[in-house]
Amino acid sequence: MKPVDTKTHILNAAEELFALRGPHGTSLRQVIVRARVNLAAVHYHFGSKESVLEAVLARRLVPLNAERLALIEAHERARGGRAVPLELILESLVAPALRLSRDPRKGGGTFMRLLGRCFTEPDPAIQAMLTRQFSGVADHFTPAFRRALPGLPAVELFWRLHFLVGAMGHTMADAERLRTFSGGLCNPDDTEGTIARLVSFLTAGLRAKVPEVK
Amino acid sequence: MKPVDTKTHILNAAEELFALRGPHGTSLRQVIVRARVNLAAVHYHFGSKESVLEAVLARRLVPLNAERLALIEAHERARGGRAVPLELILESLVAPALRLSRDPRKGGGTFMRLLGRCFTEPDPAIQAMLTRQFSGVADHFTPAFRRALPGLPAVELFWRLHFLVGAMGHTMADAERLRTFSGGLCNPDDTEGTIARLVSFLTAGLRAKVPEVK
DNA sequence: GTCTATAGAACGATAGAC
């Protein structure tokens, strides 16, 4: 049972506050109050506010994206050279993220809120962090989608993957909004139900008839 | 030909900078430099930074949401009491926003980037602004979707509308990312193509088979 | 590694002359 050290305290506090008020809307001083550490400790351990954000992201995204790749690679091995069915690709992509987004020990919805927010953050430094973190997943999943949808032109596939990222991101970043909007009818805590619904929606969308207008 | 006044100069500069670096990441001082006005002028015309943001949002959203409502009401009138087909509902919702997001005289992608960003902004004041602006559209379109998809349980509809908002928002807020991601294959400037693709994707997603798992 | 103290700059907002 290892004790929670200063560094982890800072990461936890920063994750929470960055998600709650945004990286720009949060000062290091707010972070150190919540983390119960000294301001200088942040600069000692991370060097700068930007590096704190990068560490917060990497702590969750490195294992998350590794899990995604492990899942799809297992499916690929199980099927030899043949294409992995669309539903399984989507599930490999969606399920680990959604389970993480509902695991209170791992930041729960807090982290996903921050992640969704970073995606709309135009700050070039933040964009570069995201590209770094997601390049492996993008490189592996894009060809998998292409193999699962052999009739779909590459242009259309890219558009649909863009729609997919939006739907997925918004679902994870803003689950609680749905509870309010549906008047309590929808329960975002039902992780497996959410995965099934999202996979079914995305499968149908990706398989839609290609529109005529060009 | 009326001259561009101080108030409009401030709105234009704020729109651009808020979209570029976020409302929190932008200072009023940066705004007044770009608008070539005095700092006190901002407080004279708007009272506070928050009110500037509200005015920036309202300037585009009031006519946009009015256009959406006008379109769907025209469809409803044309069909008497019968349900408006799903594709036409989606087009009424998507097309005005997407055309706005590509109209350089009206902020172009700049404004949509800001809007997408505000959606992930947890600041309660900003959330309240969005709720105010979108309540009319939500109240009118939700029953329309229900009528167009009579077999779909309400819970499932709410989930799918949530996915829809994500796909739509991300498409408008971050169109340029797709150009990079697709290696230049996709052209987000093709507004009508984007509308057709988004409507086709969403139609299929909304009509997907309801998943078994509950 | 952890602290206090502080430098140095930027912030939102306002007072009051014109």
Next chain:
DNA sequence: GTCTATCGTTCTATAGAC
């Protein structure tokens, strides 16, 4: 309506004692 000047606050970052 528009300006200058400035108040009071907060920020990131660092220097240097322990």
